[in-house]
Amino acid sequence: MIEAFILRGISDVPEVQVLIFLLVLIIYLLCLGGNLIILLLFCLDVHLHTPMYFFLSNLSVIDISSSTTTLHRIFIFTTHKHKISTSACMTQLCIFCALTSNEISVLAAMSYDRYVAICRALYYHSIMSRRLCGLLASVSWGFGITEMLPISVFISKFTCYLFPIREITCSDTTLFDLYILIFGNMTVFVLILLTITPYVFIISSILRIRSSAGRRKAFYTCSSHIMVVVIFYSSIVLQYIVTISGSNTGSNKIFSLLNTAVVPMMNPLIYSLKNNDVKSAPNRKLKLCRS
Numbered sequence: 001m002i003e004a005f006i007l008r009g010i011s012d013v014p015e016v017q018v019l020i021f022l023l024v025l026i027i028y029l030l031c032l033g034g035n036l037i038i039l040l041l042f043c044l045d046v047h048l049h050t051p052m053y054f055f056l057s058n059l060s061v062i063d064i065s066s067s068t069t070t071l072h073r074i075f076i077f078t079t080h081k082h083k084i085s086t087s088a089c090m091t092q093l094c095i096f097c098a099l100t101s102n103e104i105s106v107l108a109a110m111s112y113d114r115y116v117a118i119c120r121a122l123y124y125h126s127i128m129s130r131r132l133c134g135l136l137a138s139v140s141w142g143f144g145i146t147e148m149l150p151i152s153v154f155i156s157k158f159t160c161y162l163f164p165i166r167e168i169t170c171s172d173t174t175l176f177d178l179y180i181l182i183f184g185n186m187t188v189f190v191l192i193l194l195t196i197t198p199y200v201f202i203i204s205s206i207l208r209i210r211s212s213a214g215r216r217k218a219f220y221t222c223s224s225h226i227m228v229v230v231i232f233y234s235s236i237v238l239q240y241i242v243t244i245s246g247s248n249t250g251s252n253k254i255f256s257l258l259n260t261a262v263v264p265m266m267n268p269l270i271y272s273l274k275n276n277d278v279k280s281a282p283n284r285k286l287k288l289c290r291s
Helices: 013-042 052-078 086-121 120-126 132-157 162-168 176-208 210-244 249-274 275-289
Strands: 003-005 084-087
Touching: 013 086, 013 249, 052 086, 052 132, 052 249, 084 086, 086 120, 086 132, 086 176, 086 210, 176 210, 210 249
Parallel strands: none
Antiparallel strands: 003 084
């Protein structure tokens, strides 16, 4: 039985490994700092206690957790211990996949929130109540955990990089293949559909607005979320295309790094730079402290 695996970096050149380590470390610190600031502002500023920022805070928790789950392994390349136990590897993959499913669900919930804000603006506060927001968040977290339970049973026999090992395993993978095909892919497809469909109605409503200023304001309301969704799904699609095309392992590692490091770092930057409420929150807190 395999007890441990040897981890390899993106490059085998020691000098390049050091540069990659420093780059990933900087990206991780930016990701951690940016998402912690979002969470701190949400907790301290009552102006941000809205459904949009509630879901954004959930997204920040997911980004911090997913990046920490994977990127903490970069520190082993500063030592001579490049091994990971099978149990640790399995745990890491289960947590990361559950968080990814959770993020897809939260993005779908945020799409619904933007739909209500634009298409049902008069009823926004009555529809997006605290109870509904809490329910959507609970379902999102519960879905991520529930979806990974059957897969965790299967991957307990293999490694933290599931699909390449599945190809060479001697065990029967029929049940796993059926689960991924029927439940896994269909569920992700439904969630993607739930994320995209509200924007069909949103765009339709925006186009019906007569004034250009009104259209710009409506589009600005959901522009940050659109950017986050596009970046998130683009990284997943690129990594999936590289995997199924049989490209070299180096390319796959780069796209994996993009998905696990760069995307979580971009989310708080997008919402901070494009949202006036977030940018003005620190100033409001400073004024309160001075008064």
